Ligand SMILES: NC(=O)C1=CN([C@@H]2O[C@H](COP(=O)(O)OP(=O)(O)OC[C@H]3O[C@@H](n4cnc5c(N)ncnc54)[C@H](OP(=O)(O)O)[C@@H]3O)[C@@H](O)[C@H]2O)C=CC1
């Protein structure tokens with residue numbers, strides 16, 4: 001049986017790890033930087049950590065030096081930072097048009113951007129922790145739940161063929177050993193995951209602290225205000241999440257999530273440390289923007305977004 005042809009666009013920590021993991025069960029191409037491609041050509045794609053130790057030699061790398069031909073992919077994963085979504089979609093629109101494209105990214109708004117380039121949009125959430133530890137080298141260091149994947153915004157308009165595609169994607173991921181669940185309301189799942197990023201990413205980045213520090217009484221109060229505002233926006237956007245209200249989520253955050261992520265450093269902390277653009281506009285910035293659309297004021301989210309943007313401009 002011929003293997004599915006999969007393209008992973010914006011392959012770094014997440015994309016290269018998924019490429020390595022699914023490489024036995026799919027024919028994988030990645031759009032990545034030349035530094036990764038050069039190293040993969042020489043040494044193979046190296047992965048270590050909880051997804052196993054592997055050297056993978058059958059990955060096709062697409063770069064500015066080795067551009068994509070008019071290949072026909074069965075489906076596409078987009079795994080870039082949210083800040084690069086629009087540019088990458090525009091660059092690879094020829095390959096994306098009419099194809100199922102799955103955003104495996106953090107933040108609010110990626111799927112809406114992708115829907116300008118294809119009519120089969122899927123969203124996914126992933127709570128595994130990945131790092132690019134060198135050129136063509138990745139480490140997978142922790143996993144706190146299954147990946148969730150589904151049609152965006154939900155599966156109400158999806159026909160039989162599209163469902164078959166989703167089943168194929170899930171089969172490849174499962175066969176490769178990636179825990180994954182089908183979601184019939186991925187928009188809610190994305191907001192549920194984003195609440196954690198909204199609560200912890202900006203403060204850990206601004207204060208240069210690990211996630212556990214946010215259990216300090218002074219910081220808990222600020223986190224709570226950020227989340228109260230987010231819940232007002234969620235209500236106005238008519239998104240159903242699994243917590244009844246902000247209080248309910250905050251109990252879960254302070255009693256379960258923050259202790260679970262106590263020693264970890266958020267991606268926004270790491271982006272600022274490495275002088276990289278952060279995804280603030282897709283996290284707290286998205287709350288401010290959508291709040292404005294509904295006439296809701298979001299001073300705490302606006303304040304932390306401004307501080308992160310200031311720091312990222314300086315770095
Ligand atoms: N890392 C993690 O543990 C997790 C990450 N996420 C989310 O997943 C998404 C991806 O994260 P992550 O993998 O860590 O990010 P990375 O920055 O490691 O990977 C994205 C890659 O895309 C590359 N890229 C950007 N533009 C282009 C281009 N035009 N051509 C070729 N390559 C390009 C980047 O290169 P360059 O850096 O040179 O621009 C980078 O190597 C984010 O939304 C993140 O928040 C979600 C859960 C966990």
Ligand SMILES: CC(C)(CO)C(=O)C(=O)O
Pocket residue numbers: 106196197200201261264265266267268
């Ligand atoms: C889950 C969390 C907060 C892990 O650090 C994350 O998604 C991030 O750092 O962006």
